[in-house]
Amino acid sequence: MTLLRHTPAGEIKEREALVINPAKTCQPIGAMYASLGIHGALPHSHGSQGCCSYHRSTLTRHYKDPVMASTSSFTEGSAVFGGQANLLTAIQTIFSVYDPKVIAIHTTCLSETIGDDMVQIRKKAFDDGKVPDGKLIIYGNTPSYVGTHVTGYANMVKGIVRDLVKASETKGEHLAVIPGWVEPCDMREIKRYLNVLGVPFVMFPDTDGVFDAPMTGKHVFYPKGGAKVEDIATAGAAKASLCLGRVATALGSEELSKTFGVEGDVVDLPIGLAATDRMIESLIKTYGLTVAESINDERGKLVDLLSDMEQYLWGKKVAIFGDPDQLIPLTEFLKTMGMDVRHIVTGTEGNYIRDRLTEINPTANLKIGGDMFLLHQWMKNEPVDLLIGNTYGKYMARDEDVPFLRFGFPILDRQGHQHFPTVGYMGGIRLVEQILNLLMDRIDRDVEEHKMELQM
Amino acid sequence: MIEQRPDAATAKQELVGKYPSKLAKKRGQQMVANKIEDGGVVPEVLANSRTAPGIITQRGCTYAGCKGVILGPTRDIVNITHGPIGCGFYSWLTRRNMTDPGPDGENYMLYSFSSDLHENEIVFGGEKKLEAAVREAYELFHPKAISVFSTCPVGLIGDDVHAVARKMKEELGINVFGFSCEGYKGVSQSAGHHIANNQVFKHIVGLDDQVRGQKKFRVNLLGEYNIGGDAFEIEELFKRCGFELVATFSGNSTYGQFANAQTADLNMVMCHRSINYVAEMMEKKYGIPWIKVNFVSANATAKSLIKMAEYFEDAELLARTKAICEEELAKVEVMRKKYAARTHGKSVVLFVGGSRAHHYQELFKELEMKVLAAGYEFAHRDDYEGRKVLPTIKVDADSRNIEELHVEKDEALYRAYLSERKERLESEGYTFSDYAGMMPEMDTDSLVIDDISSYETEKLIELWKPDVFCAGIKEKYVIQKMGIPCKQLHNYDVGGPYNAFRGAVNFYRDIDRMANSPVWKLTLASWQEESVESASPVLEPALA
Known part of the structure; x- marks a missing residue:
C-alpha cells in the first residue's frame, strides 16, 4: 500500500501552473524567524490572523518551544480601506501589553497587495505618540507572492541592517556576521569558531538561546538569546562583514556595504569540509589570523572519518530537496564523501542557485523552483539510496523504501536539529555519522543472514 | 501555606x-x-x-476554517489553494485528519496543491493560471471533483474563482467548485466553516439519490473530523449498534458520501459551531431532523447512541444499542476508577476550538477533575449560552458579509414523514435542533x-x-x-x-x-x- 499513490512513474509531464507538494513556503515565516533573532523583539505580522497563526504553528512544531508574534488581525474592512488603522492600534496594544524593545513588522501578500506603506505608518505611529521612549519599530517587506521563505529571511535581515545598524565614520576591529537561515545551534557553533579564532564580532540574527530555551518553570517572553539592539547598532563600525549563505544574506551584505560602508565576503554556509574551509579562509584574509590548532584538529577528525568510512559512502545515489543556501554546500559535501547526487530540487528560484548547483554537480537532475512531486517522479524513474530533506520527505521515503535523512526546514517529527549543529567540521562529522547510520542500518537490515558482519 | x-x-x-x-x-x-x-x-x-x-x-483565519477544517478531511477531492504558496503549504497535513482509503482507493490528502501565485498574477490577475492549474490536476489525477480555495490576495485582485470553476466544470466534465474563503473575512476560522458548509451543500449534497446499503437507520454524522482516528471508533460503534452511516462531515469522508447525504433519516451534530449550517439547510430542504450528540467521553457516547436509537422507534435497535452501551460502560468504568484515583481533585482549564472546550469537560468530570475555566477560540454566543439566545444575537458587519444561503423545500425529495416523526417525538419530550451550550454545564x-x-x-x-x-x-x-x-x-x-x-x-x-x-x-x-x-x-x- 502506498501513501503517495497518485504519483506516477514514467514520462513526466511538465506543469506550468500547478505546484504539488511544495519545496518552499512563503516569505513572512522567514521574517518571523529572523526577527526572533533579535533580543527583546516581538515579530508582528501585518496581515490576516491566519498568516501569523500558521507561521507560529510551523515554527513551534519545528522547535517545540514558544514562538511569540502578534498580528494586525485584518478584517474585510481593513482589506478594503488599508491596514493603517489596524497597525497603529496594534503598535499601541503591543507596547502596553507585551512591552518589547523592538516591534519587528513584516508584511504579507494581503498588506502588500493593498500597498500599505510601512515607512509612512511607522512615522505616523511615532508622530501620534504611540511609541514609548527608547522603543523601536523596524520592518521588512515580505510579499508572499515573491520568492520564498528564504527571501523573507533575507528581506527582514535587510530591514534589521537598515533600521538598527548605526552609521560610523570610524571603523573598529570587529566583524559583522550575518548567518543565513540556520538552526540556533548552528549560530552558536559559528560564534564558537569566531571565539576560538579570536575574531571580535557582532552577529545577527542570532537565535541561539531563543528556540532552544531551557525549562525553568517560567515562560521567559523574551528569551535570553538573540542579538542585542545595541550590539547590532555597532555593525556600522565593523572592520568588515561576513555573510553566510548568499540567498539569505546578500541583501543584508549589500545594505551594510551601501549604507554603512562595511564591506566583506558572502560565502556559502559552512556545511561540509570545503565550505567550512572557505569560511575560515575569509577570516584569514580579513584578519591575517593563524588558525587555532583545535580547529585544525576538528578538520582533521572530519577527514579522518571520511577516509575511514569511504567504502560505505562511495557511489551511493542521493536525492535532496531543500533551501538553496543549504543545498549548495551540502551537494558539494556529498560529492566530497564520494556520493552520487542524482536529483536536486529547491523551491527557491534564481540563476545564481542554478549556476552554482550545475557547477558543483553537472550530471544531476536539477530543478530550481521545483516541487517534491517532481522529485518523487524522478526517484521512481531513477531510484536512490538516500533521500535528504525536510519532514515532508518521509512519505516518499516510505513509499520508495529509501533511507531518509531529515535536514532543513521544517522538521516536524524528530528532535535534535536545534541542539546539534551541522555547520563547521564537527557539524560535518555529525552529518556523516547520520548518513552512515542510515546506510549501515539498511545493510544490517537487508544483508543475507549468512553474510551478517560484526565489524563494519 | x-x-x-x-x-x-x-x-x-x-x-x-x-x-x-x-x-x-x-x-x-x-x-x-x-x-x-x-x-x-x-x-x-x-x-x-x-x-x-x-x-x-x-485564532487563525477563514481560509484555515474552510480548507483546513471542513474540506481537509475529505480524501478524494483535489483541493487547490489559489494564492501564493504559503497557505497551501501550512495547511498540508497539519491537522492530523486520518482517512482510510483502502489499498487502492483515491486519497489526495497527503498532497498539497497550489496555484502558487507570483507577482505577475497579482498584478495582471490569476484566473488564467488557476484554469491551467485545474486542467493540470485533472490531466494528472482524473479526480471526481476539484475545488478551489481563495486566499487573501485573490479577493483583492478580483479573480472570480467561481467563474473559473464553472468554466472548468464544463470543460472537464467533472464537478469543480470554488470557495471565497479569503483569510480576512470574518473574525476567525468560524467564517470559513460557514463558507465551506454553504458550498458543500450547494455543489455536492443531493447529487446522488441512490439509496445504498441498509435501508433503515440511516444517519449522517456532522462536525466530526477524525483527528487521531476518532471517526474510526465511532464508525465501528455505529456498525455494531446497527446504524447505517451515510456520510460524515467530514472525518474519513468521500465526495460520494456528501453527494448521497440527503438519503439519511437523521443528522447528528457533533461540533455545533462548525457544521450546524449544513444541518439546518438539510432539514429545510429535505426534512431531515437533527439532534446534538457528543462522542467525547464514555457517558456522553452512551447517551448519544441511545438518543439516536430512540429516534428510530425500533425496539430491537434500542435494545441492542443499550446492551452495547452497558457492556462498554462497564469496561470503561474499571479503567476510569483506576485513573480517577490518580487524577481526583486535580484542576483543569480548557481554551480551544468551538466545541472541544465544552465536550472535553465531560472527560475531565469522569476523571473527577475540576474545570476552573473554559472558553472557545472561535465560537459564537449560542455555543456558550445555548441556541435559545440565537434570536438575540446581533449580526455585525463581520458576520453580515458571509453569505446566508437561501434554502427552500425540495418538493420532490422532502420527506414529510421525517418531520412528522420529529413532531410526534417532540411532543413526547425528545429534543431536536437544540444545543444547550457550554455554560449551563459549568x-x-x-x-x-x-x-x-x-x-x-x-x-x-x-x-x-x-x-x-x-x-x-x-x-x-x-x-x-x-x-x-x-x-x-x-x-x-x-x-x-x-x-x-x-x-x-x-x-x-x-x-x-x-x-x-x-x-x-x-x-x-x-x-x-x-x-x-x-x-x-x-x-x-x-x-x-
Missing part, C-alpha cells in the same frame, strides 16, 4: 488590568464569571467578535473567557495554577515552560483516538500520565535557588 485561589471576579480584573482602557472594557465583556439561573439562563458573553490588532491570539463562579490571549493565558496560570491546561500548539510550550502540562485538543499531542468508549480510556491514561509525570518536578537542581513547587503556595480550589 494554603492559599485560596482568587475568585472569578477578582481574576477577571487581574486579566484585563494591563490593557488600554478601551480594550479592557471589551475584554471585560468577553469574560464572565459563570452563574446559572432558573431555566439554565447564564450571563451573556461577547463572542465571535474581532480580536484587537496586536493581541497574540489563538460550575457557578467558574470563569468563561472567549478568545483568550497569550497574556491572559499566562496570567491565569499565575493566578489559578491549574494542574492541566488544554489548548493548542501555539500555547503548548508557553504553558509547559511554566511547569504545567498542556494537552493539545486540536491534535491530541499525536495521541488519540479520544472519542467513544475506547477513546475515553485513552484520554484517561494520557491525562494521568501528563498530570502525574515526574518530569514536572525535575525543573531545578538542588543547588538552584528555589524549586517552583516550594515557591508557590499550595492552592485550594476556589470552587465549592
Whole structure:
C-alpha cells in the first residue's frame, strides 16, 4: 500500500501552473524567524490572523518551544480601506501589553497587495505618540507572492541592517556576521569558531538561546538569546562583514556595504569540509589570523572519518530537496564523501542557485523552483539510496523504501536539529555519522543472514 | 501555606488590568464569571467578535476554517489553494485528519496543491493560471471533483474563482467548485466553516439519490473530523449498534458520501459551531431532523447512541444499542476508577476550538477533575449560552458579509414523514435542533473567557495554577515552560483516538500520565535557588 499513490512513474509531464507538494513556503515565516533573532523583539505580522497563526504553528512544531508574534488581525474592512488603522492600534496594544524593545513588522501578500506603506505608518505611529521612549519599530517587506521563505529571511535581515545598524565614520576591529537561515545551534557553533579564532564580532540574527530555551518553570517572553539592539547598532563600525549563505544574506551584505560602508565576503554556509574551509579562509584574509590548532584538529577528525568510512559512502545515489543556501554546500559535501547526487530540487528560484548547483554537480537532475512531486517522479524513474530533506520527505521515503535523512526546514517529527549543529567540521562529522547510520542500518537490515558482519 | 485561589471576579480584573482602557472594557465583556439561573439562563458573553490588532491570539483565519477544517478531511477531492504558496503549504497535513482509503482507493490528502501565485498574477490577475492549474490536476489525477480555495490576495485582485470553476466544470466534465474563503473575512476560522458548509451543500449534497446499503437507520454524522482516528471508533460503534452511516462531515469522508447525504433519516451534530449550517439547510430542504450528540467521553457516547436509537422507534435497535452501551460502560468504568484515583481533585482549564472546550469537560468530570475555566477560540454566543439566545444575537458587519444561503423545500425529495416523526417525538419530550451550550454545564463562579490571549493565558496560570491546561500548539510550550502540562485538543499531542468508549480510556491514561509525570518536578537542581513547587503556595480550589 502506498501513501503517495497518485504519483506516477514514467514520462513526466511538465506543469506550468500547478505546484504539488511544495519545496518552499512563503516569505513572512522567514521574517518571523529572523526577527526572533533579535533580543527583546516581538515579530508582528501585518496581515490576516491566519498568516501569523500558521507561521507560529510551523515554527513551534519545528522547535517545540514558544514562538511569540502578534498580528494586525485584518478584517474585510481593513482589506478594503488599508491596514493603517489596524497597525497603529496594534503598535499601541503591543507596547502596553507585551512591552518589547523592538516591534519587528513584516508584511504579507494581503498588506502588500493593498500597498500599505510601512515607512509612512511607522512615522505616523511615532508622530501620534504611540511609541514609548527608547522603543523601536523596524520592518521588512515580505510579499508572499515573491520568492520564498528564504527571501523573507533575507528581506527582514535587510530591514534589521537598515533600521538598527548605526552609521560610523570610524571603523573598529570587529566583524559583522550575518548567518543565513540556520538552526540556533548552528549560530552558536559559528560564534564558537569566531571565539576560538579570536575574531571580535557582532552577529545577527542570532537565535541561539531563543528556540532552544531551557525549562525553568517560567515562560521567559523574551528569551535570553538573540542579538542585542545595541550590539547590532555597532555593525556600522565593523572592520568588515561576513555573510553566510548568499540567498539569505546578500541583501543584508549589500545594505551594510551601501549604507554603512562595511564591506566583506558572502560565502556559502559552512556545511561540509570545503565550505567550512572557505569560511575560515575569509577570516584569514580579513584578519591575517593563524588558525587555532583545535580547529585544525576538528578538520582533521572530519577527514579522518571520511577516509575511514569511504567504502560505505562511495557511489551511493542521493536525492535532496531543500533551501538553496543549504543545498549548495551540502551537494558539494556529498560529492566530497564520494556520493552520487542524482536529483536536486529547491523551491527557491534564481540563476545564481542554478549556476552554482550545475557547477558543483553537472550530471544531476536539477530543478530550481521545483516541487517534491517532481522529485518523487524522478526517484521512481531513477531510484536512490538516500533521500535528504525536510519532514515532508518521509512519505516518499516510505513509499520508495529509501533511507531518509531529515535536514532543513521544517522538521516536524524528530528532535535534535536545534541542539546539534551541522555547520563547521564537527557539524560535518555529525552529518556523516547520520548518513552512515542510515546506510549501515539498511545493510544490517537487508544483508543475507549468512553474510551478517560484526565489524563494519 | 494554603492559599485560596482568587475568585472569578477578582481574576477577571487581574486579566484585563494591563490593557488600554478601551480594550479592557471589551475584554471585560468577553469574560464572565459563570452563574446559572432558573431555566439554565447564564450571563451573556461577547463572542465571535474581532480580536484587537496586536493581541497574540489563538485564532487563525477563514481560509484555515474552510480548507483546513471542513474540506481537509475529505480524501478524494483535489483541493487547490489559489494564492501564493504559503497557505497551501501550512495547511498540508497539519491537522492530523486520518482517512482510510483502502489499498487502492483515491486519497489526495497527503498532497498539497497550489496555484502558487507570483507577482505577475497579482498584478495582471490569476484566473488564467488557476484554469491551467485545474486542467493540470485533472490531466494528472482524473479526480471526481476539484475545488478551489481563495486566499487573501485573490479577493483583492478580483479573480472570480467561481467563474473559473464553472468554466472548468464544463470543460472537464467533472464537478469543480470554488470557495471565497479569503483569510480576512470574518473574525476567525468560524467564517470559513460557514463558507465551506454553504458550498458543500450547494455543489455536492443531493447529487446522488441512490439509496445504498441498509435501508433503515440511516444517519449522517456532522462536525466530526477524525483527528487521531476518532471517526474510526465511532464508525465501528455505529456498525455494531446497527446504524447505517451515510456520510460524515467530514472525518474519513468521500465526495460520494456528501453527494448521497440527503438519503439519511437523521443528522447528528457533533461540533455545533462548525457544521450546524449544513444541518439546518438539510432539514429545510429535505426534512431531515437533527439532534446534538457528543462522542467525547464514555457517558456522553452512551447517551448519544441511545438518543439516536430512540429516534428510530425500533425496539430491537434500542435494545441492542443499550446492551452495547452497558457492556462498554462497564469496561470503561474499571479503567476510569483506576485513573480517577490518580487524577481526583486535580484542576483543569480548557481554551480551544468551538466545541472541544465544552465536550472535553465531560472527560475531565469522569476523571473527577475540576474545570476552573473554559472558553472557545472561535465560537459564537449560542455555543456558550445555548441556541435559545440565537434570536438575540446581533449580526455585525463581520458576520453580515458571509453569505446566508437561501434554502427552500425540495418538493420532490422532502420527506414529510421525517418531520412528522420529529413532531410526534417532540411532543413526547425528545429534543431536536437544540444545543444547550457550554455554560449551563459549568460550575457557578467558574470563569468563561472567549478568545483568550497569550497574556491572559499566562496570567491565569499565575493566578489559578491549574494542574492541566488544554489548548493548542501555539500555547503548548508557553504553558509547559511554566511547569504545567498542556494537552493539545486540536491534535491530541499525536495521541488519540479520544472519542467513544475506547477513546475515553485513552484520554484517561494520557491525562494521568501528563498530570502525574515526574518530569514536572525535575525543573531545578538542588543547588538552584528555589524549586517552583516550594515557591508557590499550595492552592485550594476556589470552587465549592
